[in-house]
Amino acid sequence: MQFIQLVIGGIAQGCIYGLIALGFVLIYKATETVNFAQGELMMLGAFCGLAAMTLLGFPFWLAVVAAILAMAAFGLLLETVVIRPILGQPAFSVVMLTFGIGYVGRGLITMIPNIGTETHTLAVPYKDEIWNAGGLVLNVEQMAVIAATAVLCAVLYAVFKYSKIGIAMQASSQNQLAAYYMGIPVKRLNSLVWGLSAAVAAIAGLLLAPITFVHANMGFIGLKAFPAAVVGGFGSLPGAIVGGLIIGVVESLSGYYLPDGFKDTAAYIVVLVMLMVKPNGLFGEKLRKKV
Amino acid sequence: MTTNPPPVNGLPVLKLSNVESAYGPIKAIRGVSLQVRSGDIATVLGSNGAGKTTILKTISGIIDPRKGSIEFKGANITANEPARIVQQGLVHVPEGREVFPLLSVHDNLLMGAYTRSDRDGVVRDMETVYRYFPILKDRADQDAGLLSGGQQQMLAISRAIMAAPDLILLDEPSLGLSPKFTKEIFEIVVRINRERGTTILLVEQNANMALNASDYGYVLENGRIVMEDTCARLREKDDIKEFYLGMKEAGVRGERRWKKKKTWR
Amino acid sequence: MRFIFKTDYNLDINLAKHSGHVFWYSVLMLVLVAAPWLFAEYWLAQLTFVLIYSIVGLGMMLLAGFTGLFSIGHAAFLGVGAYTQAVFVNMGVPFPIALALAGAVSAAVGVVVGLPALRVKGIYLGIATLAFGFIVEEVLVRWESVTGGNAGIHVKPPDIFGLKVDSGIGFYLLCLLVTVGATFAILNLLRSPTGRAFVAIRDSEISAQSMGIHLARYKTLSFALSAALAGVGGALYAHKLSFISPDQFNIIQSVDLLLMVVIGGLGSVHGAFLGAIFLITMPQVISLGKDWLPDAIGQAPGLQSVVYGAVLIAFVLFEPLGLYGRWLKVRTYLQLFPFYRKGLFKRQKSFQKSDRLR
Amino acid sequence: QSATPGVSKNEIVLGTILDQSGPLASNGKQFRMGLQLRVDEANEMGGVHGRKIKLLVEDDNYDPKKSVLATQKLIGQGNGIFAVIGRMGTAMNNASMPVQFEKNVINFLPYAAARSMSEPPHPLKWANQPSQYDQARVAAPRLMKQNNLSKACILYQDDDFGAEVLQGAEAGLKTIGKEFVEKTSYKRGATDFSTQVAKMKSAGCELVVLGTIVRETVGAIVEARKAGFNPLFVGSSAVYNEQVIKLGGKPVEGLYAAMTAAHPYLDAAEQPVRSWARKYQTKYNEDPTVNSASGWGAMDAFLKVAFKVGPNLTTDAFVKTMETMTFPPDMFGMAELTFSPTKHLGNQFSRLSQIQDGRWKVVSDYVAFSGLKSVKDKDGKLVVQSEFFKDR
Amino acid sequence: MSQDFLLSARNLTVRFGGVLAVNKVSFDVHRGEVFTLIGPNGAGKTTVFNLISRIYTPTAGSIEYEGRVLTEQPPHRIAALGIARTFQNIELFEHATVLHNLLIGQHVHHKSNVWAEMFFTRSVRRAEVESRENVERVIDLLDLQKHRDSMVAGLPYGVRKVVELARALCTEPRLLLLDEPSSGLNVEETDDMAFWIQDIKNELGITVLMVEHDMTLVSKVSDRVLAMNQGEVLAMGTPREVQTHPGVIEAYLGSVEDVSFLRRETV
Ligand SMILES: Nc1ncnc2c1ncn2[C@@H]1O[C@H](COP(=O)(O)OP(=O)(O)OP(=O)(O)O)[C@@H](O)[C@H]1O
Ligand SMILES: Nc1ncnc2c1ncn2[C@@H]1O[C@H](COP(=O)(O)OP(=O)(O)OP(=O)(O)O)[C@@H](O)[C@H]1O
Ligand SMILES: [Mg+2]
Ligand SMILES: [Mg+2]
Numbered sequence A: 001m002q003f004i005q006l007v008i009g010g011i012a013q014g015c016i017y018g019l020i021a022l023g024f025v026l027i028y029k030a031t032e033t034v035n036f037a038q039g040e041l042m043m044l045g046a047f048c049g050l051a052a053m054t055l056l057g058f059p060f061w062l063a064v065v066a067a068i069l070a071m072a073a074f075g076l077l078l079e080t081v082v083i084r085p086i087l088g089q090p091a092f093s094v095v096m097l098t099f100g101i102g103y104v105g106r107g108l109i110t111m112i113p114n115i116g117t118e119t120h121t122l123a124v125p126y127k128d129e130i131w132n133a134g135g136l137v138l139n140v141e142q143m144a145v146i147a148a149t150a151v152l153c154a155v156l157y158a159v160f161k162y163s164k165i166g167i168a169m170q171a172s173s174q175n176q177l178a179a180y181y182m183g184i185p186v187k188r189l190n191s192l193v194w195g196l197s198a199a200v201a202a203i204a205g206l207l208l209a210p211i212t213f214v215h216a217n218m219g220f221i222g223l224k225a226f227p228a229a230v231v232g233g234f235g236s237l238p239g240a241i242v243g244g245l246i247i248g249v250v251e252s253l254s255g256y257y258l259p260d261g262f263k264d265t266a267a268y269i270v271v272l273v274m275l276m277v278k279p280n281g282l283f284g285e286k287l288r289k290k291v
Numbered sequence B: 001m002t003t004n005p006p007p008v009n010g011l012p013v014l015k016l017s018n019v020e021s022a023y024g025p026i027k028a029i030r031g032v033s034l035q036v037r038s039g040d041i042a043t044v045l046g047s048n049g050a051g052k053t054t055i056l057k058t059i060s061g062i063i064d065p066r067k068g069s070i071e072f073k074g075a076n077i078t079a080n081e082p083a084r085i086v087q088q089g090l091v092h093v094p095e096g097r098e099v100f101p102l103l104s105v106h107d108n109l110l111m112g113a114y115t116r117s118d119r120d121g122v123v124r125d126m127e128t129v130y131r132y133f134p135i136l137k138d139r140a141d142q143d144a145g146l147l148s149g150g151q152q153q154m155l156a157i158s159r160a161i162m163a164a165p166d167l168i169l170l171d172e173p174s175l176g177l178s179p180k181f182t183k184e185i186f187e188i189v190v191r192i193n194r195e196r197g198t199t200i201l202l203v204e205q206n207a208n209m210a211l212n213a214s215d216y217g218y219v220l221e222n223g224r225i226v227m228e229d230t231c232a233r234l235r236e237k238d239d240i241k242e243f244y245l246g247m248k249e250a251g252v253r254g255e256r257r258w259k260k261k262k263t264w265r
Numbered sequence C: 001m002r003f004i005f006k007t008d009y010n011l012d013i014n015l016a017k018h019s020g021h022v023f024w025y026s027v028l029m030l031v032l033v034a035a036p037w038l039f040a041e042y043w044l045a046q047l048t049f050v051l052i053y054s055i056v057g058l059g060m061m062l063l064a065g066f067t068g069l070f071s072i073g074h075a076a077f078l079g080v081g082a083y084t085q086a087v088f089v090n091m092g093v094p095f096p097i098a099l100a101l102a103g104a105v106s107a108a109v110g111v112v113v114g115l116p117a118l119r120v121k122g123i124y125l126g127i128a129t130l131a132f133g134f135i136v137e138e139v140l141v142r143w144e145s146v147t148g149g150n151a152g153i154h155v156k157p158p159d160i161f162g163l164k165v166d167s168g169i170g171f172y173l174l175c176l177l178v179t180v181g182a183t184f185a186i187l188n189l190l191r192s193p194t195g196r197a198f199v200a201i202r203d204s205e206i207s208a209q210s211m212g213i214h215l216a217r218y219k220t221l222s223f224a225l226s227a228a229l230a231g232v233g234g235a236l237y238a239h240k241l242s243f244i245s246p247d248q249f250n251i252i253q254s255v256d257l258l259l260m261v262v263i264g265g266l267g268s269v270h271g272a273f274l275g276a277i278f279l280i281t282m283p284q285v286i287s288l289g290k291d292w293l294p295d296a297i298g299q300a301p302g303l304q305s306v307v308y309g310a311v312l313i314a315f316v317l318f319e320p321l322g323l324y325g326r327w328l329k330v331r332t333y334l335q336l337f338p339f340y341r342k343g344l345f346k347r348q349k350s351f352q353k354s355d356r357l358r
Numbered sequence D: 001q002s003a004t005p006g007v008s009k010n011e012i013v014l015g016t017i018l019d020q021s022g023p024l025a026s027n028g029k030q031f032r033m034g035l036q037l038r039v040d041e042a043n044e045m046g047g048v049h050g051r052k053i054k055l056l057v058e059d060d061n062y063d064p065k066k067s068v069l070a071t072q073k074l075i076g077q078g079n080g081i082f083a084v085i086g087r088m089g090t091a092m093n094n095a096s097m098p099v100q101f102e103k104n105v106i107n108f109l110p111y112a113a114a115r116s117m118s119e120p121p122h123p124l125k126w127a128n129q130p131s132q133y134d135q136a137r138v139a140a141p142r143l144m145k146q147n148n149l150s151k152a153c154i155l156y157q158d159d160d161f162g163a164e165v166l167q168g169a170e171a172g173l174k175t176i177g178k179e180f181v182e183k184t185s186y187k188r189g190a191t192d193f194s195t196q197v198a199k200m201k202s203a204g205c206e207l208v209v210l211g212t213i214v215r216e217t218v219g220a221i222v223e224a225r226k227a228g229f230n231p232l233f234v235g236s237s238a239v240y241n242e243q244v245i246k247l248g249g250k251p252v253e254g255l256y257a258a259m260t261a262a263h264p265y266l267d268a269a270e271q272p273v274r275s276w277a278r279k280y281q282t283k284y285n286e287d288p289t290v291n292s293a294s295g296w297g298a299m300d301a302f303l304k305v306a307f308k309v310g311p312n313l314t315t316d317a318f319v320k321t322m323e324t325m326t327f328p329p330d331m332f333g334m335a336e337l338t339f340s341p342t343k344h345l346g347n348q349f350s351r352l353s354q355i356q357d358g359r360w361k362v363v364s365d366y367v368a369f370s371g372l373k374s375v376k377d378k379d380g381k382l383v384v385q386s387e388f389f390k391d392r
Numbered sequence E: 001m002s003q004d005f006l007l008s009a010r011n012l013t014v015r016f017g018g019v020l021a022v023n024k025v026s027f028d029v030h031r032g033e034v035f036t037l038i039g040p041n042g043a044g045k046t047t048v049f050n051l052i053s054r055i056y057t058p059t060a061g062s063i064e065y066e067g068r069v070l071t072e073q074p075p076h077r078i079a080a081l082g083i084a085r086t087f088q089n090i091e092l093f094e095h096a097t098v099l100h101n102l103l104i105g106q107h108v109h110h111k112s113n114v115w116a117e118m119f120f121t122r123s124v125r126r127a128e129v130e131s132r133e134n135v136e137r138v139i140d141l142l143d144l145q146k147h148r149d150s151m152v153a154g155l156p157y158g159v160r161k162v163v164e165l166a167r168a169l170c171t172e173p174r175l176l177l178l179d180e181p182s183s184g185l186n187v188e189e190t191d192d193m194a195f196w197i198q199d200i201k202n203e204l205g206i207t208v209l210m211v212e213h214d215m216t217l218v219s220k221v222s223d224r225v226l227a228m229n230q231g232e233v234l235a236m237g238t239p240r241e242v243q244t245h246p247g248v249i250e251a252y253l254g255s256v257e258d259v260s261f262l263r264r265e266t267v
Helices: A002-031 A038-054 A060-086 A091-111 A140-162 A164-174 A176-181 A186-212 A218-232 A237-257 A262-277 B052-059 B082-087 B105-112 B119-132 B134-138 B149-162 B179-196 B207-213 B238-243 B253-257 C009-013 C019-038 C041-066 C075-091 C095-117 C122-142 C168-190 C193-203 C205-210 C215-241 C251-264 C269-290 C303-318 C322-336 D025-044 D064-076 D090-102 D132-146 D160-175 D194-202 D214-226 D242-248 D271-284 D290-309 D315-322 E045-052 E098-109 E114-119 E122-141 E157-170 E187-202 E215-221 E239-244 E246-253
Strands: A130-133 A136-139 B012-023 B026-037 B041-046 B067-072 B090-093 B167-171 B199-203 B216-221 B224-230 D011-018 D052-059 D083-085 D106-108 D152-157 D180-186 D207-211 D232-235 D256-259 D349-356 D359-362 D373-376 D382-385 E005-016 E019-030 E034-038 E060-065 E083-085 E175-179 E207-211 E224-229 E232-237
Touching (some): A002 A038, A002 A140, A002 D194, A038 A186, A130 A140, A164 A186, A186 A218, A218 A237, A218 A262, A237 A262, A262 C122, B012 B052, B026 B052, B026 B067, B052 B067, B052 B090, B052 B167, B082 B090, B090 B149, B105 B149, C009 E122, C019 C168, C041 C193, C041 C269, C041 D064, C075 C095, C075 C251, C095 C122, C122 C251, C168 C193, C168 C215, C193 E114, C215 D064, C251 C269, C251 C303, D011 D064, D052 D064, D052 D290, D090 D160, D132 D256, D160 D180, D214 D232, E005 E045, E005 E207, E187 E207, E224 E239
Parallel strands (some): B041 B216, B167 B199, D152 D180, E034 E207
Antiparallel strands (some): A130 A136, B012 B026, B216 B224, D373 D382
């Protein structure tokens, strides 16, 4: 029983990692950059929701929609203002940019008087609700995360696999020059991707808010989502989820059965082991240049 | 488009006036003016580093010219977004293949048709392409990056065909192709030109092929156009014969030692 | 413009390419040696930190800038060096020996990290080093008998076989010595076959291999050298701060180190120094600027990180080659004056190509 | 005039180094505003013996290295500073103190509750906050005894702060002959406490000592309530915070916390606190917190000493005076502070507060942790006895 | 194994998933000859090169080189054994100068000792000067003087091909593998290439194994030619023999020699 409860807890936590990892993978698949500001976008999304509910007095669901839209717009803006000017530079430059964006995002939120430095709660309708199923405690907040993660993953997977735009996004990440030659509007797609990933971040932020609270540093949880994405194979959407679940469950079990310290490093140990055994992750493509 | 009217050889579909492009401080082409008439095949000859690729890249908006202007179908497309230029019906088959290595061959072809919205036409052209290059059909699900060099070249050309453009810029299409396929490629190029009325601007090291297949030719040296004429006449020029067609009087080894360098300046 | 007529291959090999180099670098050295008598103590302390971070930066530069391997866990090596130094110095081991040990232990750890690096690259390597950084931090926390755990440990001042260096000036000169030594070692390495092998690996692994470069060996070597430099830097850091605790070597520190080399200018030794200067002076500049701003902004928490992030963004956007790149442009401008043409440094359109296939 | 750093004819320059942009920016900001409020008040009244107070604030991002640099900057800049007041964080203080002591700069009432703020003794070290260690040492055995509990657990943050609480609580339990049945920790910033709670639940704990700060406190308690695990929770002064109530809501009812200064509730009974809070509110447009009160208090203490020293302010004179100081309890309910040449930690008391009906209620008098001893009572049971022990 | 064979492949077979890229291919390369592989696109020529330079491992079969089993050597040892190659798609160190590229070619000839290098001892300096002299000889041979200090990234395609050849020569190989050396070169440059290959064979005494599509070049320089098709050996012999082999004409050369049929006038 205890074991099952731990696994359930691990799955719930894993879905959180997976959800954030989805955001990483999305950007990576479409632009081949790693967005170290994903956590901050998530934080901004949560603050948007908070603002919509407290300042504008929106009901919860409306606030959710508003926050997602606002963040999508923000993502577009971000792309136009800071990412686009260096489009085409090595991916690493963009990675550095995202560090900068992260700093600025966190700083700006912190600068808001009386709000930025505080921790807030988001009044979600299902707060603190639990289902008791045969002695197992199921947390509604976590169930919401699980459900949303599954749906998002399926939708994004389909987009990348079957839609022309999704394939074009991958194409421009693999060879931008060729994408231009084909008439793919690389810039527009790039905006779209950033908008999309900011929206995904907003969803993650809103789902996480009841679990981790809303505060300027809530984005740091993203540091655990990286290992999740890597374990699954960085370019794979289902991989992000599976990676998240693996890490969540390993964390949960090692937290209970192993001495202190293992829970917090479990994610990192798992990722190192994975990289030794299967360097491209579970679902990662086997990449080899043909000469 | 397959539905295009038969070729009306006449009006210039592409017109470069006084174009100058540079990489940083290095000027690669200067004062280049050329025209390609609708329905024609035009070719640019030139030795290594003459600036042929640079001309094509400037036309398709990959590099912005420092000076001069480029007109396509009467509209000024100087320094436009590459994507916009393609939408107007100008496709560039780049030097060095530039396939999408991690997409399947099929998806690569699909990307070639990105700007099109007529599904039926795309399906039809896909079949045409597969008929031209059956190996691509066999490998439709393989990652394009794993194709052999020549197969990738076929894919690059096919992608351009998939776009059903009005003008194709071809940068060394025969690079790395077997002799048999080189001929076939040129046949295909000529066929596309004849059957679909697609105008073609061709850059090719195989001058013999190029001069035979084209209507009009330009010779480029050190970034400047030094000669232009119909191909029929170019084929007869001594300089062309010697330097581009390899018909030297004496292939003596010693000659190379003091390198008779061609120059028109 | 300066034209140099070369008469000997040695001219290409020498570090100083012409007499101007010799002159200006000698002047710089003189100023640095005289610094304790030129600058106030506060500025000297800053300068000491700059030197320490330059050493670490050299290591980062070797790894990221020249070998093309990015580490997001480099603070771990800094930490290993710092703790090794602290433990040995507190045991009474003389400073030079402890410093060598700090470098060696870090290098050994670097080899261990380098091993997975042989199989993964790009983002995977980044995450592997990130993971490794967290694990080292955790070990420092848990291995209380040696590290003192979270409470941290105090470090005794350096003792060079009986000669105690407990003044700021003495320690500064010590750091200067180590920095100069490390810089020459790296410069020499970079003009030797090993340095070329690193660059080859950065540009194309497949052809490096076909040129007979043993990828595993050189990648590990790069990791080891980089870690050793970080370890030496960490050891000096431990002395300068005289108190170390595990959380000083966390992810934020690692990111700072990465930013340092990026802002300095990846792929140039100068960049390591310029980056270190930037990293240390930036917070000072911000807090100076604070007083000029209205209170609502100047005193607002978070200002520092906004400015920091904004500067970083500005650098990537406007000067991707970092401070060193900017300096090169200024220099060229001056040399060409008055013939400078406007388009000279116009950025070319460039196109991203997948790093996944390299 | 002597060449005392930071003191000039009409100015005393003080420095403080606080986290203004890092993980504890919120506390740092409130503390800074508290300090500044008192400075402004003093300057409006003409300063100290004709000298205006100037407070230089540095942000260290909760990073020891930056803290050292900031300290060096403060002491090296212009005429230097007379004292560092209320510097935040244990590691930051530990790293910076040697640097400033070299320059004979006092470390005055740091905003850190660790033993190293007053130990090992140093003439320039002056602290007023009972350490987390001592708070836990008093609170844990006391609640055990009071409620007749037998099994205690601890959940602590695995850093220097958590270690203080852990060691203190362990020492305290030892006085009543007990040990923790479960010790479990988490990393700073953790959000998932399910395994920790599961561990403590299966150990059957009745008292859980929390070496946690705000969010983790709430996270852990909420998780426990969901799992149907309802022991007594007690934390150090770090959980004594309005935020805990705001975030936690219902589940955190009943939580105990060790504390000294009481939260300045605006509708609080005492008039002086009310008018102080109003002043604060008008100045900063936000409600004061216990951090603001601590900042205000620290500056207030400094001013009192400086007044007492007289017009000839030197470091030596300040230290001499400080060694004789006794500060009566202030309006926030801070205990009496007494200092002596051998006693550099002013406060040796802490008390307990509990969340009742969404408010912190003080539920005990001050308890001294120095005089604590355990005695066998007539039944042979161990009892904690203290000269100060006095339950309400 | 006879001393005349520098390299001999026996029953080489490689399978990539469903594709049988090379199927039971055997051949011998004699010391001091130019041996050419031809064949239609996708015949498996480059794959054979990749097998020799150990980028791929054969599914079956073996390669012997100077009496050693090559397939047991790690990839980085190949250069040290005296085998150098060029790549079909050019794999240069883009962000380095031509000189730098060529110096890397000298890598195998240095016992690099990190400590000595850090102090840049006299012997390191001597070795550096020596490398430079070797490199300069290659630069002279291939007429690369004016590109010596240019960044590779900015060079035209044709020059890069030459630089890659030069880099391979700098490893001072005994066996040189050239993958389509003339692709992207015009007639005149191809002529130069032919002369160079002959120089390399005759003056430097290096054995050349080449993949090439330009039949003029092939006939000019090769001693023997092996034609492949779909991973299998189709024909082997002198250039003349192979060019007249019906299977080769059918699969590779195509039948029409005259290309004037392309002209518009003739349609
Ligand atoms: N990225 C670049 N950076 C700097 N210079 C360049 C760059 N690309 C080309 N050049 C220079 O521009 C000139 C023209 O190059 P271009 O590629 O157009 O020649 P080309 O005629 O296509 O030659 P090839 O036949 O080799 O393909 C060359 O001298 C070359 O050195
Ligand atoms: N790594 C690989 N994975 C899958 N298939 C491969 C791989 N490498 C080569 N192939 C396939 O093996 C076949 C032979 O390829 P190879 O590159 O050897 O051809 P080639 O003879 O060099 O042709 P070309 O003249 O076009 O360069 C091709 O069909 C190619 O698709
Ligand atoms: Mg070209
Ligand atoms: Mg090939």
